[in-house]
Amino acid sequence: MATGRTHRPATRSRGIPEATVARLPLYLRALTALSERSVPTVSSEELAAAAGVNSAKLRKDFSYLGSYGTRGVGYDVEYLVYQISRELGLTQDWPVVIVGIGNLGAALANYGGFASRGFRVAALIDADPAMAGKPVAGIPVQHTDDLERIIRDNGVSIGVIATPAGAAQQVCDRLVGAGVTSILNFAPTVLNVPDGVDVRKVDLSIELQILAFHEQRKAGEEAAADAGVAAAAARKESAEQGPDGDVPAVMPA
Structure with a gap:
């Protein structure tokens, strides 16, 4: 394949x-x-x-x-x-490694959509020695000491980084050095990569902040609309009153 x-x-x-x-x-x-x-x-x-x-x-x-x-x-x-x-290149097999098997990394490993979309999780990698050998989504976790060998043996060109921010750049450098040319970054940091390496960043906090902006704007628009309705009602009430603020007498027919 x-x-x-x-x-x-x-x-x-x-x-x-x-x-x-x-x-x-x-x-x-x-x-x-x-x-x-x-x-x-x-x-x-x-x-x-x-x-x-x-x-x-x-x-x-x-x-x-x-x-x-x-x-x-x-x-x-x-x-x-x-x-x-x-x-999109999805008519062929794309082996992927996921580095950082915490809660997020484990959730990604368990995601069933990879295989149906042309991606195969070739390896799960973590720096914690206690994780080594433990199966996640049926795949045994391997230690980062073996990262370069894993990438070489599996012909990996796509890496997923799900580590804490402080470890992400070092992991990125090792992935690139081992031949990975495309990276999906879930770590909350900006990665520096050489020309020829593509990085896609997924930052949930940024997406939530953008949604918060839209919610604030909608709330402001609603408040302005309510104020406009109140002002219009006040003008109507003022117009229906006499010059001294009294309701004008109804003239007889």
Whole structure:
């Protein structure tokens, strides 16, 4: 079976923009759900809504893949699943190592979505000697002393860092030195890597802070709306009163 070390996705060489690449997994997730329901075709509007983008952007993204829907019919779901999977490099086996088997690392190891999406957890690695040999998700944890050998023996090019922040850069340096060229970083720190190494950072605290910003903005908008309603009510009440604030007498018919 092919490994990630010898086969790289063709997206960059084909000139597909990074923004489009970032949306391809969204389309694939929506298409996979349609495929599981045996839906044969889908319109750009329906697929865009399922993926959370607008249909014009979707059609533009698919044009980079050389995929154009049939007017009045839409896109062939199974073909698009294959086409996007191929562009993302998911039609081959990608061995992955996870370094740092604490609560987060163990949760990642137990995640069932890796295998169905073209990724195989080749090894779990931790610096705690007490963890060595213990099975997590059916895989025995190995010590960091063997990190370079593990990467070499399994042909690993993708590493996941789930260590505390203080250990992340050292782990990153060792991964890169051993030949890893793509890193998914869950540690709450910025990693410095050489050219040619791709890093994707997942920071849950940042995502929560962004949500807090939106909640604060919504609360401010609601408060402003309430104030506007109160002001309008006050103006209406003032207009219905006389010049001295008294309700004007009703003139006889």
